[in-house]
Amino acid sequence: MDYLDELESKSIYIIREAYKQYRNIAMLWSIGKDSTSLLWLCRKAFYGKIPFPVVHLDTSYKFREIYEFRDKYAKQWALNLIVGKNEEALARGICPEKGKLQCCTELKTNCLKAVIAKNNFRALLLGIRRDEHGIRAKERYFSPRNIDFQWDYKNQPPELWDQFKGKQQEEQHLRIHPLLHWTEYDIWAYVLREKIPIVSLYFAKNGKRYRSIGCKTCCNPIESNADSVEKIVEELRTTEVAERSGRAQDKEQAYMMQKLRMLGYM
Amino acid sequence: MAVKEKEHMKIVIVGHVDHGKSTLIGRLFFDTGSLPEGKAEELKKTCEAMGRELEFGFLMDSLEEERDQAITIDTTQSFFKTDKRNYVIIDAPGHKEFIRNMVTGASLAEAAILIVDASEGVQEQTKRHAYILSLLGLKQVIVALNKMDLVQYKQEKFEAVKKEIHEFLDSIGVNPEFTIPISAKEGDNIAKKSENMPWYDGPTVLKSLDSFNMKKRQTGNALRFPVQDVYHIDGKRIIVGRIESGKMAVGEPLLLLPNNSETAVKSIEVFLKPGMKKAVAGHSIGITTADPLFVDRGNVFCSKQGQPSMSNELKANLFWMSKQPIKLNERLTLKCATQQVGCIVKEIKKRYNSSSLELLEENAEQLNETEVGEVVIRADKPVVFDDFNQIQETGRFVLERGLDTVAGGIITK
Numbered sequence: 001m002d003y004l005d006e007l008e009s010k011s012i013y014i015i016r017e018a019y020k021q022y023r024n025i026a027m028l029w030s031i032g033k034d035s036t037s038l039l040w041l042c043r044k045a046f047y048g049k050i051p052f053p054v055v056h057l058d059t060s061y062k063f064r065e066i067y068e069f070r071d072k073y074a075k076q077w078a079l080n081l082i083v084g085k086n087e088e089a090l091a092r093g094i095c096p097e098k099g100k101l102q103c104c105t106e107l108k109t110n111c112l113k114a115v116i117a118k119n120n121f122r123a124l125l126l127g128i129r130r131d132e133h134g135i136r137a138k139e140r141y142f143s144p145r146n147i148d149f150q151w152d153y154k155n156q157p158p159e160l161w162d163q164f165k166g167k168q169q170e171e172q173h174l175r176i177h178p179l180l181h182w183t184e185y186d187i188w189a190y191v192l193r194e195k196i197p198i199v200s201l202y203f204a205k206n207g208k209r210y211r212s213i214g215c216k217t218c219c220n221p222i223e224s225n226a227d228s229v230e231k232i233v234e235e236l237r238t239t240e241v242a243e244r245s246g247r248a249q250d251k252e253q254a255y256m257m258q259k260l261r262m263l264g265y266m
Numbered sequence: 267m268a269v270k271e272k273e274h275m276k277i278v279i280v281g282h283v284d285h286g287k288s289t290l291i292g293r294l295f296f297d298t299g300s301l302p303e304g305k306a307e308e309l310k311k312t313c314e315a316m317g318r319e320l321e322f323g324f325l326m327d328s329l330e331e332e333r334d335q336a337i338t339i340d341t342t343q344s345f346f347k348t349d350k351r352n353y354v355i356i357d358a359p360g361h362k363e364f365i366r367n368m369v370t371g372a373s374l375a376e377a378a379i380l381i382v383d384a385s386e387g388v389q390e391q392t393k394r395h396a397y398i399l400s401l402l403g404l405k406q407v408i409v410a411l412n413k414m415d416l417v418q419y420k421q422e423k424f425e426a427v428k429k430e431i432h433e434f435l436d437s438i439g440v441n442p443e444f445t446i447p448i449s450a451k452e453g454d455n456i457a458k459k460s461e462n463m464p465w466y467d468g469p470t471v472l473k474s475l476d477s478f479n480m481k482k483r484q485t486g487n488a489l490r491f492p493v494q495d496v497y498h499i500d501g502k503r504i505i506v507g508r509i510e511s512g513k514m515a516v517g518e519p520l521l522l523l524p525n526n527s528e529t530a531v532k533s534i535e536v537f538l539k540p541g542m543k544k545a546v547a548g549h550s551i552g553i554t555t556a557d558p559l560f561v562d563r564g565n566v567f568c569s570k571q572g573q574p575s576m577s578n579e580l581k582a583n584l585f586w587m588s589k590q591p592i593k594l595n596e597r598l599t600l601k602c603a604t605q606q607v608g609c610i611v612k613e614i615k616k617r618y619n620s621s622s623l624e625l626l627e628e629n630a631e632q633l634n635e636t637e638v639g640e641v642v643i644r645a646d647k648p649v650v651f652d653d654f655n656q657i658q659e660t661g662r663f664v665l666e667r668g669l670d671t672v673a674g675g676i677i678t679k
Binding site for chain 1: 273274345354366369370373374402480494495497499500504506508535536537538546548549550552563587601606659662663664666668669670671672674
């Protein structure tokens with residue numbers, strides 16, 4: 001077993017634990033590299049037949065490539081795809097120009113709340129990683145959120161030896177993070193090894209590529225000539241630039257990420 | 267610097283408050299050139315403006331503050347790299363109030379640095395943290411005797427504190443591979459060999475870390491394959507789980523406990539890898555068996571040689587982590603690998619202070635937060651287990667009360 005095998009096996013173990021413990025679960029798929037890798041691991045865990053829905057939160061501001069990729073692989077991998085969309089907020093004209101925090105809250109957080117309530121999901125699988133962002137270093141693999149989605153990170157019970165929380169309060173749901181121990185580099189090395197299909201936005205065109213993707217309106221590409229997975233892996237060996245540096249959420253307002261988390265954003 | 271295979275070793279730095287953890291971390295980042303861009307300059311300026319020498323403690327404090335306030339910080343900041351590999355420092359707070367976070371962090375680590383102030387010697391949290399390292403079965407341990415600059419780099423002082431800490435570590439079964447005199451503040455014996463201590467001829471902290479091995483699972487031990495779940499896929503009944511110890515090959519005989527039924531491996535099932543013939547510890551796989559057995563989560567497949575113990579009763583060392591004490595005969599849930607069973611602690615033979623390891627009481631009625639007990643647990647059903655010193659993965663367990671994990675335990679027989 002090499003180190004990617006170890007990472008993979010641990011994630012598959014966690015995914016299988018999540019399904020065994022909570023049964024009524026779903027996976028959030030943003031179509032980015034992390035959640036697409038998570039989806040790949042779910043396919044591996046269940047021999048190509050994922051026994052729970054895959055949720056995409058559609059803000060309507062996503063890139064065209066994201067929608068195309070989603071529809072292609074949802075079909076090819078026979079996914080039970082749920083697309084969540086806050087039509088009511090969109091009808092009210094919510095958009096990033098009128099305030100990014102409100103836009104994320106309405107189109108992502110509130111949208112997710114509605115999807116959870118409608119389907120009565122008890123746990124959600126998310127592709128976050130510990131190295132992504134400072135606050136994520138404090139995450140557990142199995143992390144409870146209360147009815148308002150709040151995360152009490154100062155008062156978490158211990159989590160050790162792959163023994164995860166098996167019970168929850170009625171009003172709680174759990175965020176489960178099978179990729180917590182992976183780094184950005186690991187993800188790309190794994191994508192390369194497994195030949196996981198990845199949305200084309202990550203690959204350089206005319207000297208620019210996206211390193212992290214979200215909504216079209218709030219993402220900026222980085223300078224790069226890496227137009228293949230191999231070249232991205234090589235680029236990451238040497239870079240000093242933080243992964244999410246192109247994301248408006250993090251940059252524009254220092255506390256925005258924390259506020260979003262308190263409000264239940266992923 | 268190009269690292270061929272970017273393996274990441276997870277390390278944890280533990281020790282008493284103010285013994286220099288953050289200074290050491292800052293120094294490791296600085297000396298390996300792993301600081302986020304602009305951080306070193308910013309720090310130098312701040313220190314100059316305050317009319318002080320460069321202090322790495324400030325750096326960590328500022329990063330820590332940022333982290334607590336959740337301001338964006340560079341992803342590189344909790345990593346440093348050497349020519350050999352990358353290191354990840356796992357968040358493991360030192361204060362007693364954060365013991366649950368410390369245990370969570372340290373349980374993920376592959377190696378540990380226990381830092382001790384050479385001028386103060388062994389203190390309360392030094393011992394408690396060392397005990398937790400032993401509880402977690404961490405074998406790759408460095409003892410760093412810090413602040414040697416404050417004791418004029420004297421060998422006698424080093425030897426005296428070294429003796430003190432080694433005596434304690436011996437008593438709890440921790441055998442550090444290296445004991446290094448350092449000054450994190452001045453950079454002695456961190457990345458560079460110190461010219462201030464010519465009497466020390468051992469390796470530096472970085473050299474010692476580089477000599478450690480990535481945690482490998484015990485493939486040489488007897489097979490333990492705890493059943494996680496059973497799937498029905500395309501007419502096949504696939505028993506899934508992770509091999510916790512040993513290895514498995516198609517055709518080899520298997521013993522299923524606690525039922526005591528025998529069968530053989532018919533196939534090893536891994537998605538997109540048809541016809542796999544064998545698998546080793548650490549691998550999450552599925553199997554089909556030669557005979558139709560009744561199999562459920564929590565059952566354990568074993569090799570016929572080197573069988574585990576099986577009993578309703580087990581002896582263990584228990585580390586209590588909840589504010590609300592444990593009382594005798596209270597209903598709890600025991601989780602060992604994938605086994606989950608109701609239980610009570612029926613005897614607390616001895617109750618210890620986990621810091622001093624002072625015996626507080628014999629035949630106690632309760633255990634308080636951060637105390638350790640030598641206990642006898644009675645489970646509702648037979649549990650399949652090993653001695654922690656033989657096979658860690660099936661020799662350790664957690665206890666749950668209500669919704670939360672409240673204790674970690676290692677099985678002594």
